Amino acid sequence: MGFHRRLVPSGFDRGASAALCVLSAAAAALGAVPAVAAPHDDTRAEVDRLYEAAEQATEAYNKADERADSLRGQVSDAQDHIARQQERINTMRESLGSLAGAQYRSGGLDPSLALLFSDDPDDYLDKAAALDRITARQAGELEELQSAMRELAQERAEAAGKLAELERSRKAVGTHKRTVEKKLAQARQLLNLLPSAERAAYDRASRSGRSDLPDLTGVAAPSGRAAAAVAAARSALGKPYVWGATGPTGFDCSGLMQWSYAQAGISLPRTSQAQRYAGRQVPLSQVQPGDLVAYRSDASHVGMYMGNGQVIHAPYPGAPVRYDPVGMMPVSSVTRV
Structure with a gap:
């Protein structure tokens, strides 16, 4: 094709054309605006470099903002699932009844030890006899409850991690935003240093x-x-x-x-x-x-x-x-x- 060589858009100053199409890009440290105005060509080149840095920072901002949006959705989904899981656990506890609940709360303590530490051995033996009659179905439900509670604890830990990452992403968004705004403000200050005729010519090339x-x-x-x-x-x-x-x-x-x-x-x-x-x-x-x-x-x-x-x-x-x-x-x- 006839356009593979690098072309320069008509009406563009050749010294500025390489960056006149610019604005999305990473915040390289470019230094402060000089106190004394540089020659006009240097001023325009610096404006172009600032626009390029702003473009890089803009894309970094977009990436951080997209990540924050994704994390917000993940955190919301996790919170909804945790709420449903907690409701399921509450229902399972109710269905197990007081005896099975008591067995769960004992933490699976060895019966001989439980008897040793019991304040009322006769009462304990009566309850143990009753617990022995818990059906296999109830025992299965108890295992399911324990498994559900382990999953809930893991989900809560993961949700806490996502919340922390979300906060880091929010801070990154703010950092990149400030970088973009700083570079653009510096570019505007430099443009204002140009004589009005040159600034108008630059503006015409920019539109x-x-x-x-x-x-x-x-x-x-x-x-x-x-x-x-x-x-x-x-x-x-x-x-x-x-x-x-x-x-x-x-x-x-x-x-x-x-x-x-x-x-x-x-x-x-x-x-x-x-x-x-x-x-x-x-x-x-x-x-x-x-x-x-x-x-x-x-x-x-x-x-x-x-x-x-x-x-x-x-x-x-x-x-x-x-x-x-x-x-x-x-x-x-x-x-x-």
Whole structure:
């Protein structure tokens, strides 16, 4: 295909183009905003690095948030099961009756020892004779009760572990959120250091209007579900980038992919790193409309191939969902869902 080389989107500054499609990615320590403004090219390069760091942190946030959601569901299920199990145990205790209950509470103490420690040996012998008459069915029920109580204790311990992990995930979500917000705030501060004309030029490069849509005439998706996902992604053109969002009014890069395929009845993982393994990987030379294109070695950005060398994606704050050349950044993988 003619677009395998790295392309630079028209209207983009070449020094900034490698990261102008960016926003989901890990919180590398990049240092504070310099007290003295650097030359304009350095300022714009630093803005791009901050956007890339914010993109990595966004995907880390998405992963932690997804884990927290999963744990909340697991904890809720465990609590429901524990409640049902406790109710079952209570019913079993009632059905065993007072004698069988007394036998259970004795903890299976050896009869000779129980007699030795009894305050009233005659009373104990009378009860022992009665206990000997407990039916085999009641003895089985007693074993079942003991087993149920052991299971309940184990389930409670597991639920406590999940609750602790949930709390750790909540803290991780908060940490990644603060990292994203810090990087974006630093980027905005640096942009404000640029002269107004250069800032306006940068802003123009950061937005793609509806008037410059690529020609996709004759392009067809290879399957019905790919066609539905492509149509959904196309309907999101112009929607704002909102980090951590999965639509329908705003998206981050992996959120747009997840939402678009959900409209086709396909459930994708939440993060770009997981989405790259959500189907069969194919060579870039065989890319087709609807394929997911992951960028950078860490797959911290993702877009959807639309045909004629174009992807649609949610780039970064201030840049709405738009088309860009598939070669806008180094491609790490192509996945056919």
